[in-house]
Amino acid sequence: MRGKIKISAIKAFFIAVGILLVISDPQLSFSQSGLKLWYQQPAVKWTDALPIGNGQMGAMLFGRVDEDHIQFNEQTLWTGGPRVYARARASKYLPIIRKLLVEGKQAEAESIAQEHFMGMKSHELTYAADSIAWYKKMRLDTSASAAEFDNSKWKFITQPEANGWETFPGFEGLDGAVWLRNSFDLPANMADKDLELDLGRVRDIDFTYVNGKLIGTTNNTTSRKYLIPAGLLHPGKNTIAIQVLNFYDKGGLTSAKEKPAIYQKDAPQISIILKTVWKYWVQNDEPPAYPRYNADYQPFGDVYLQFPKQQVSNYTRDLNLNTATAHVNYNADGITYSREYFASAPDHVIAIHLTASKPGSITFKALLKTLQRSYNIYKVDNSTLALSLKVNDGVLKGVSYLHAVAAGGKVDVDSNSITITNANEATLYLTAATSFKNYKDVSGDPDAICKNTIAKFSGKNYSDVKTAHIKDYISYFNKFAINLGTTANDTLPTNKRILAFSNTADPALIALYVQYGRYLLISSSRSGGQPANLQGLWNDLLTPPWGSKFTTNINLEMNYWPAEELNLSACSEPFFNMVDGLAQAGKITAKEHYDAPGWVLHHNTDLWRGTAPVNSSTHGIWVSGGAWLCHQLWEHYLFTKDEAFLQNRAYPDMKGAAEFFVHFLTKDPKTGYLISTPSNSPEHGGLVAGPTMDHQIIRDLFKNTIQAAAVLGIDYKFSDTLKTMYAQIAPNKIGSHGQLQEWMEDKDDTADTHRHVSHMWGIYPGTDITWDTPELMKAGRQSLIYRGDEGTGWSIAWKVNLWARLKDGDHAMRLFDMLLSPADVSSGKEKGGVYHNLFDAHPPFQIDGNFGGAAGLAEMLLQSQGSTIEILPALPSALPDGNVKGICARGGFVLSFKWDKGQLKNVEVTSKAGGICKLRYHDKVIIFNTQKDKTYHFNGFLSKV
Secondary structure, eight states, rough: OOOOHHHHHHHHHHHHHHHHHSSSGGOOOOOOTTTTTSSSSSOOOGGSSSSEOSSSSSEOOOOOEEEEEEEEETOOOOBBOSSOOOOGGGGGHHHHHHHHHTTOHHHHHHHHHHHHHHHTTTTTHHHHHHHHHHHHHHHTTGGGSSSOOOOOEEEEEEOOTGGGGSSEEEETTOEEEEEEEEEEEGGGGGSSEEEEEEEEEEEEEEEETTEEEEEEESSSSSEEEEETTTSOOSSEEEEEEEEEOOOOSEEEEEOSSSEEEEETTEEEEEEEOSSSSSEEEEEEEEOOOOOOOOOOBBEEEEEEEOOOOOOHHHEEEEEETTTTTTOOOOEEEEEEEEEEEETTTTTTEEEEEEEEEEEEEEEEEEEEEEEEEEEEEEEEEEEHHHHHHEOBBOOOOOEEEEEEEEEEEEEEEEEEEEEEEEEEEEEEEEEEEOOOOOBBBBOOOOHHHHHHHHTTTTTTOOOHHHHHHHHHHHHHTTOEEEEEOOOGGGGGGGHHHHHHTTTSHHHHHHHHHHHHHHHHHHHHHHHTTTBBBBHHHHHHEEEEEEEGOTTTHHHHHHHHHHHHTTTTTGGHHHHHHHHHHHHHHHHHHHHHHOOEEEEEEEEOOOOOOOOOOSSSSSSSSTTTHHHHHHHHHHHHHHHHHHHHHHIIIIIIHHHHHHHHHHHHHHEOOOOOOOOOSSEEETTTOOOOOHHHHHHHHHOOOOOOHHHHHHHHHOOHHHHHHHHHHHBOOOOOBOOSSSOSSSSSSSSTTTOOSSSSOOOGGGHHHTTTOOTSSSSHHHHHHHHHHHHHHHHHHHHHHHHHHHHHHHHOOHHHHHHHHHSSSSSTTTOOOSSSSSSSTOOOEEEBBTTTTHHHHHHHHHHHEEEEESSSSEESSOTTTHHHHHEEEEEETTTEEEEEEEETTTEEEEEEEEEEEEEEEEEEEEEEEEEEOTTTOOOEEETSSSBBB
């Protein structure tokens, strides 16, 4: 932080420190310095902005000087609504699909499954008729195709763009009918030649005209190459007009590599490159709602703060992970201006506090905006502005209040904005709510919720709100600390540290990245709310990548990998709530699609708890999502030893998932083993019988359910059934290349570098393959080598954990280094790594890599997946010195330890539940009894001290 520090800020700091000392465990209360992301310029792109969140609301802070931008989300604002996802009586096609797979007719099986076995889409029953009617209506007016048409009042747009016209402000979420017009000059020597117009890809239907004559139309996303017959063109100016009918997602010309051009058929080297600036007219922006398998997470709105123009110096922008507060500071005209931002969970608001070193210097206008089409902005009272909206293509309504408090000066509120003039300091409190109550009920009153939230601020001052926020936040954050050493790079701005990381050792950046992952989980997943989705809590797009859903064939689960080990167990509560809901919704899918008891979940879900197969039969019919979620229920029990949780929440869901597989597993006619069919190895190889990953997960589910029943002393008969079937499930197999087979058949391609490493599930996060079977661990290692190190962000993070389980710390760290490589490269092509704000790049942004990477570092330092807690099992040579406090192990143990020059120096173990602890460091193993809440101290040789 630069400039003068105000007395109120100093007071708040000491209050915060006092809170820290009161609530922290003494063994954890040590300095965590350097935990700050900071920059010397405002954010340019969304992935430069800094995230804050309180579990319910999230915001991205741009920190701009003349017009600051705070883009915000509310976790329950999604498209869609309560509906039926399962396809009635799809189960009658199950025997047919299975038979085709046995016969080796994969393509036929996929075709039947796509037509009859996939889940229901929204609007599926009405879309065909509605879209035909809309299509005919759009084609009634083609006057804009005429060569002489007057387009002088049309606006300009750049085409092509890889993301279509949605790249441009004002076009976000635009679907419908749009006309594009361009012109080119034709040399006289080409006028009598057959020419070819190459437009590249267009989304979705185009009608392309040259000089008023239709030369081609296509209804898909392939490249358009249309013949322009000799004689249609004339020397000089010629016109191109394209009517694009876009039903969903990207629209317009979307080729990224080539530029649209006109070629001479008999001499393609002769060409005319079209101008990239086109004129456009939106003919209609209300096409019928497009059928969707899943709903999309939505941006709620934006706050803009408009300031007087100033010449600025000494600008800094930061996010402090120790207090979950962000700041902007700069000097102008001899005055130091400061802004502070945070998202308060206790008070359910995002707070923005503005101060200046000279009284009366705070003057700005605050505006509320939204990308949603149906909205209203209005004055609530003399201090509050409101935004109400209805989500596009969905049933949900939302309301946001922006409440202003100023010391000195004047506050004016009209129907569009809040203006604060000549204040000494000012605070804005932003809150938002929707009509969502649960996945079956959307009868909530968001206006009443917002009104009640803001009413509670009467009599509160800013320091009270900030103090409550910090006290709440550090009760989570300060349970864990890590120190890996420092270097000169610690003082660099974060964007420069990222660029320098590949060439200069910066262990503190690794520690920062781990703690940033914890910060993001605390910010995006709180009790009573929704779990972190593909982007956690943050999204600025109406059509976000992959819908910003909950993808359950790796991504949702990865979001919660660090929760237990990095001492954030409480942040898993939304995840558990989701599993409970999916277990209920999944019963319908199990019945309709498989005629089975219990519950099933496929590879994606959303706010409305859809559990049916979605997208494509080549990868959407994957039956193990629910079983994988149950693995993490059992993990929570292992880390906490909470029998009440096991009895009341985990076991019922685990048993229901196991009941499904008892019915679903089928004897393979070739081998006699029980196999999972139909399914796939996510998202690789198409629809198959018996993918390795399924069998690993199902064995894990059966084993854990058996153990849970034993702990609770119930369901002995059901456990016997599971034990019998467990022994009959197709085993892991080693193939001809020494690899762990991904499928029943030995068909792995050693040159295949697919991003999913699904058959490694049994090594991590599962325990189907351990060092008790070294030959399988060796085969898994061989498969990882064949797959290669490169990948998307989350894929790299998974491999970090796998190499750690293989106890190859240097290889794990090599991949961790890749996670911290810059995603924004000079060529303009993004890659896996991190953006300037340390968000993980798939690309584009997906938060799972942040969480998976944090878990991977923990896995290098501590492993407890067996009966033993192993310290420093995969310590990389790049981290010879360090200490960690508050890392958790299965069995209900919390450890703190230090190492120096690669050797353990001391360790303390706190038992949260009592019981036997088995501790390993290298070849030394000790076993000792523990008492609940007692701490045990050992030296580097595991001798008690």
